[in-house]
Amino acid sequence: MSTQSPSKPAATPRVRAGVHFMGGDFACAEGALAAGVDFFAGYPITPSTEVCEHLAQRLPQVGGKFVQMEDELASIAAIIGASAAGARSLTATSGPGFSLMMENIGLAAMMEVPCVIVDVMRGSPSTGLPTGVGQADIYQARWGSHGDYAVIAYCPSSPQECFDLTIQAFNAADKYRVPVMVMMDEVIGHMTEKVVIPPASEIPFTPRKRPSLPPGDSEYLPYMPDDDLVPPMAHAGEGYKIHMTGLTHDERGYPALSAEPHEKLVNRLVDKIRVHAADIVMHEDFLLDDAETIVVAFGCTARSARAAVNLARRQGVRAGLLRPITAWPFPTARIKELIAAGQVKQFVVPEINLGQVRREVERLTQLPVRRVHRAGGAMITPETILEAIVQ
Amino acid sequence: MTTTGPTAAIVAKKHPVDDLLRADRLPHILCPGCGIGTTMHCYLEALVESGVHVDKHVCVSGIGCSGRTAGYVKVDSYHSTHGRALPFALGIAVYRPELTVTVISGDGDLSSIGGNHLIHAARRNVNMTVICINNFNYGMTGGQAGPTTPMTAKSGTTPYGVADKPFNLPHLVNAVGANFVARWSVLHARQLKDSILRGMRKPGFAFIEVLSPCPTGFGRPNDVGEGIEEMLKYHRRCKWDDKARLEDVDIDMLRPDSPVIVGNFVDRDRPAFCPATGAPPASPTGATEESTKERAAMKDAH
Incomplete structure (x- = not known):
């Protein structure tokens, strides 16, 4: 019997370094925590619910915010909003919820707001096989929202990779300012295996690219890309008075509703991943x-x-x-x-x-x-x- | 006046809220007679009066004419997707609770495609102020009926008249527990500004419905007339009643004798939404460790 006082719960570290026997969904949640996730919004759906439940318990313990939303439309919108305010944000879902998220995955791509979406694939289409394995959302991850854009999607093959690649997903999202998917499948999500979590000091961390100019400097243009085609990102509340829109926009972030700026923007959204493919691709x-x-x-x-x-x-x-x-x-x-x-x-x-x-x-x-x-x-x-x- | 010479023109060199507008985006896209500009002005006046530094104000909107507001105000502003302004704003408000978050969007955006988010944001009592500009139709797409369009009204999608009952938005939002609920028309610029300010200062969810003329989309097909004529209707028919029974505050702009009830209807202090912090919950009864153990034992016994 525990002698611990109920008013003093054990301090749970963000990075639970050690050797664990852990399920894929849990490993994914622990990977997100190790990567520094501080905002999660989600809606329960089999077979991803364990990611959601585990973060419901763990995230508040490390100072993060967990919100169960009314649906997946809201979940993805909330994580984009939180990320625009500076969060490392995450949602987790499965096929039917992933379909609902497509609208705002396009928004995240267009606004270039980093976020991570975990999709634990089940039998599909439609409600399909909620508890049965599927791998049929691969094209949806790439082409699901309307229009041309580019994303990054990782496919873990073990609980260890659920941990490792979720960290990788956050780093890639921040580096390239894109929505990044972690495409697990039901078997990987529900499989329990050895997972080694390294000490916090060994967790790879790629910071989000931030403006070097101070707020109020007229030289700062929120959508002026650097040579790597990725623009530095200012957050809400910092004084930059930025405007972000899903409309086609110019370097100021202002709507620019004609062919020329559209051509420029959409090509850059695709090119910023294409030209870095050699750095991103893993096999x-x-x-x-x-x-x-x-x-x-x-x-x-x-x-x-x-x-x-x-x-x-x-x-x-x-x-x-x-x-x-x-x-x-x-x-x-x-x-x-x-x-x-x-x-x-x-x-x-x-x-x-x-x-x-x-x-x-x-x-x-x-x-x-x-x-x-x-x-x-x-x-x-x-x-x-x-x-x-x-x- | 007896002077015969040219009257000295009084030209303001600078408008009091000039610094809060993205002047390089003007002129705006709104039609003559539209009430969105007035609402935007009231928002900016409230913003100044709030005393909160402009850098700490955030404006979020959805899609539509009203949704374009975010693109004109010079604060951190986010023009999200159709219907999703509220959950987008929730992400900001929850992650950065020190920011003053205002959502400005239309009736169709907030109550039709975003209707589910509206009731849940109000139910949760998320700390934000929502300015819902109700112009009784979908204006941006050229005048179609929405969930606020009066019965029998003509529109692009209701050539034979609207067949379904419109929302009574203050009643809806109050029913799920919003902390502050008000309704004004754009004719009530002072009251509207005051309500927005109260909303900004109020912890929890504040919802302000703003009745706005849309001479292009709603006025023309329904013989309401120009913007000024719709304003005159508000002048004639609006009745200020803070104590109105909210189930009775339906609006029917097409029935000449029906009053339009406006006012600050609800002002309550339900706790604002705050996600769990992971700290052990404060014991409401001042229970000791012993009594907690006792209760646990009782629970086991059952």
Whole structure:
């Protein structure tokens, strides 16, 4: 029995350094805390609810604000508002909620307000399979809101990566001033594994780019980009008297409703990610050196794919795994490089959707791309992937 | 006057709220006779009178004619998406509680597409002032009916007349517990400014409905006439009654004999929204550790 007084709860550190046995959703929440999240707004939805519940408990303990909103439209709006006021802000959801967030993901892209959106994918479309796994929101992450813009999306494949990549997501959001998605799937979200949380001093931190000019300096233009195409960001309450709008705007942030400023702005929103793709893209190569069959798989399916590659190797088949860690930007350059090396004879793309990543691979090559798809509700087994490899 | 020479023109070199407008964005896009400019002025006067430094004021709006206000006022200003001004503003107000957050948007933005956010922001009693400019139609899109358009009114989407009952916004917002609820027309510039100021100073959710002429979208198809004629209707029909029963303050601009009730209807002191801090809750009964244990034991026994 605890002897602790109920009026003195144990001080819970923001970074719970140590070795844990932890679920993916919890690891994601702990990653957000380690990254310095100080505002969360969300709405419960399976299979992401644990992220929300865990932060409901943990965030107030470390001085952050947790708000349960009336819906996902409000959740995403609130985290953009909080971020505009200087917060590192987060929401977590699943497919149906992710759909509702699309409107304001476009706003975050247009206003260039950093924020992180966790989407724990379940069987879809519509209400689909609330408790069953899916991986079919990959295109939605990239193209879900109307118009041309660019985002960054990470696909963790283990609870450890849920922790690591959530930190990475915050850093990338602040560095490039974009909405960043952490695209988990139900299996990864609900899987419990070893998670190592390093001490606070070892958590990577990329600060948001801030104005170097003082408030009131007429030289400061809120949307004048630096050479990296990212403009420094002023926050509400600092005296800059900034204006942010979802309308097409000029460097002052003022509405500029004609073709020329629109061309300039939309191209920059896409280019600021495109030109930095080499810095942003992450992937894992497994036994690719001599691979004639390359399996491209992400999230929970990458775990089956790794097993399938091992099974194939035992049969003497030269197979390897390319695991995109960023779905967006997609590791296009790496795949092109592997094709150019001339060794690869075929690709196999298993995924729990009807061919989203497959299309990304197909458009890079004339080589056969074998499809191993299922619509959702269960993982793809190593044996099924193996069949496609050895076919 | 008997003077025959040219009258000396009185030209103000500087308007008292010039510094609070983004002069480089003027002239504004609003139609002649529109009441949004008056409302904006009342907001800025209240802002000055509030004594809160201008750097600590934030203006958030949604989409529509009224939603353009954020683009003209020279404070930190955010022109968010259609209907989402309130949750956007909540993010700012909760994260930076020291800021004075005002939402200025239209009736369609706040009560139709943003209606769910309105009732929840009022229910939570989020510390912000909401200025809801009600011009009885969707003006920016050229005059369509919305949830405040009177029954039988003609509009782009109701060529045969509106068939559904409009919102009584003060009643709605009061029902879910907002701390301050008022309604004025733009003719009541002084009272409106005072209400906005009270809203800014009031912890919790303050909601001020502002009746505004829209000669282009609402006036023309409904024979209301020009802006000035709609103003004359307010002059003739508005009745100031702070004690009005809010279920009775429906507005019907098209029924000539019906009064339009205005006033500062609600002023209460429910605690403003404050997310959990993680500190143990203060015991309302002054319970000791012993009595807490006792209660726990009783709970176990049950």
